[in-house]
Amino acid sequence: MTKQLLATTENANNQNSQYTSLNDPEIANVVAHINEEHLDELLGFLSVFTSLSTAELDRVDAQITDIYAEGITIQTRQKNSKYQPTNAQDNPLHDQIFFINFATPISQLNDLQAQYILLKQRADKKLGKKTIKLTKQVFDVQNSYRISKNMLRLELSMPSLDDAQSSDDVQLRNTKGATISTSVPTNEAGYAYLFDLEHNATTNALMTDSDEVDDHKTNDSEKENVRPTRPHCYYTLRKAWQADDGIRAWVDVFLHGDTSGGNWAAALKTDETVVTKREFPEKVEHLRDGQAVLIVDETSMPTAARLLELWSNPKPPLIICVTQDADDQSYFDTVKMRSSLDSTGNNNSSISIDNKIDCDTETHGNDHFAVLPIVTNQANSGSGLATLIDSTLGDYLADDPLQIDKVWGALEANTAKALRQLLRERLELSRTDVVVKVYWRHD
Numbered sequence: 001m002t003k004q005l006l007a008t009t010e011n012a013n014n015q016n017s018q019y020t021s022l023n024d025p026e027i028a029n030v031v032a033h034i035n036e037e038h039l040d041e042l043l044g045f046l047s048v049f050t051s052l053s054t055a056e057l058d059r060v061d062a063q064i065t066d067i068y069a070e071g072i073t074i075q076t077r078q079k080n081s082k083y084q085p086t087n088a089q090d091n092p093l094h095d096q097i098f099f100i101n102f103a104t105p106i107s108q109l110n111d112l113q114a115q116y117i118l119l120k121q122r123a124d125k126k127l128g129k130k131t132i133k134l135t136k137q138v139f140d141v142q143n144s145y146r147i148s149k150n151m152l153r154l155e156l157s158m159p160s161l162d163d164a165q166s167s168d169d170v171q172l173r174n175t176k177g178a179t180i181s182t183s184v185p186t187n188e189a190g191y192a193y194l195f196d197l198e199h200n201a202t203t204n205a206l207m208t209d210s211d212e213v214d215d216h217k218t219n220d221s222e223k224e225n226v227r228p229t230r231p232h233c234y235y236t237l238r239k240a241w242q243a244d245d246g247i248r249a250w251v252d253v254f255l256h257g258d259t260s261g262g263n264w265a266a267a268l269k270t271d272e273t274v275v276t277k278r279e280f281p282e283k284v285e286h287l288r289d290g291q292a293v294l295i296v297d298e299t300s301m302p303t304a305a306r307l308l309e310l311w312s313n314p315k316p317p318l319i320i321c322v323t324q325d326a327d328d329q330s331y332f333d334t335v336k337m338r339s340s341l342d343s344t345g346n347n348n349s350s351i352s353i354d355n356k357i358d359c360d361t362e363t364h365g366n367d368h369f370a371v372l373p374i375v376t377n378q379a380n381s382g383s384g385l386a387t388l389i390d391s392t393l394g395d396y397l398a399d400d401p402l403q404i405d406k407v408w409g410a411l412e413a414n415t416a417k418a419l420r421q422l423l424r425e426r427l428e429l430s431r432t433d434v435v436v437k438v439y440w441r442h443d
């Protein structure tokens with residue numbers, strides 16, 4: 001599967017010539033993106049597909065250096081070394097390059113995603129981690145309504161699983177007799193689905209077609225017009241639970257103008273189906289202990305809400321909630337945190353909360369979470385927002401010197417990138433303790 005290429009970068013170019021270049025100018029951007037967002041996956045690849053030991057991996061960072069038709073090259077470097085030359089005897093893993101083969105060679109960069117996902121699935125499986133799934137799921141729309149000014153809740157359902165409910169992955173037939181696979185996690189925060197927006201555009205177009213007297217009226221170019229600009233969009237499973245008649249789920253969609261995702265969600269009608277084509281778990285394992293801060297905008301409020309409902313860390317988190325509109329801050333008003341005293345996880349008793357931070361009042365205690373609101377009156381993106389979040393946290397900690405051990409957040413790409421760095425410095429935390437995900441990109 002893998003081959004350690006070289007101990008120095010000096011000879012890398014000669015050696016790498018045995019692999020086929022993809023000659024695509026986009027590779028540099030993809031490489032930068034993977035290095036920025038997916039370090040833990042690269043370390044996972046090294047752990048599973050090379051002979052490096054856990055102890056060796058603990059001492060290194062990794063970065064992808066190139067993408068070839070046959071696979072990717074990953075370079076190890078001593079943690080925090082920033083490529084300063086190091087004595088090879090002190091750290092023989094500094095500046096070594098490993099080659100990770102794809103299951104099937106690719107001929108263009110567009111095929112990378114499928115091969116990368118396969119690598120990730122194989123690595124996660126070996127490491128015993130939950131992984132990305134490429135399964136199709138079908139939900140029925142039960143209802144939709146606003147839960148704050150700009151947040152639309154979709155209530156979804158899945159057919160009853162009868163006696164097979166205890167199984168994690170269940171095959172069942174829908175009303176039309178087709179076999180579908182279903183496993184909806186009821187106990188996971190931040191589990192995300194990639195919704196197929198084109199499914200509903202096509203269904204609606206077909207329904208319009210059948211209503212037309214003149215069949216020829218809806219031609220191919222008219223059908224093209226009903227396609228959303230975005231073919232799919234990620235939304236989080238806000239919550240899922242087993243009801244008497246099957247699985248019920250909530251998905252909360254932030255409406256921010258005339259966009260594909262928002263228009264799709266707003267147009268959904270009761271009994272319509274929605275289809276998902278990919279799903280993956282969120283990275284929140286590090287929040288099990290220590291004092292955590294959760295940093296969210298409108299797109300990640302659903303993840304934080306579910307995290308609170310399932311909270312098992314004895315210390316309640318601090319939440320920094322950034323919204324464009326003050327009226328969306330009410331999102332957390334009805335969210336109840338699982339009591340930290342509920343150690344069994346079976347007792348569903350939840351505590352009522354008065355969680356907004358009121359100027360100088362301390363509201364975080366053993367059984368309360370606190371929300372530090374930031375209202376920006378503009379779309380929440382860019383590095384300026386990262387500075388605002390960092391300084392707001394700094395001011396808060398100056399008044400209330402909490403020791404923050406863990407961070408989870410999900411924001412716009414440029415905000416996330418800038419914030420990771422600021423928080424690591426402010427809180428003196430490692431990369432693994434500061435997880436700030438990208439949930440959307442500003443055009």
Ligand SMILES: Cc1cc2nc3c(=O)[nH]c(=O)nc-3n(C[C@H](O)[C@H](O)[C@H](O)COP(=O)(O)OP(=O)(O)OC[C@H]3O[C@@H](n4cnc5c(N)ncnc54)[C@H](O)[C@@H]3O)c2cc1C
Nearest residue numbers: 192234235236253254259260261262299379439440442443
């Ligand atoms: C793992 C994951 C989970 C997610 N969960 C949720 C969720 O539960 N609920 C949710 O609402 N979103 C969620 N998102 C974010 C959502 O997928 C993006 O916001 C998506 O871009 C929305 O699509 P759109 O069609 O509305 O806008 P796009 O087609 O992406 O963009 C259209 C325009 O809107 C702007 N834009 C996009 N998103 C935002 C935003 N959030 N605020 C302001 N301007 C924006 C863009 O810059 C662009 O100008 C999640 C994303 C990920 C990766």
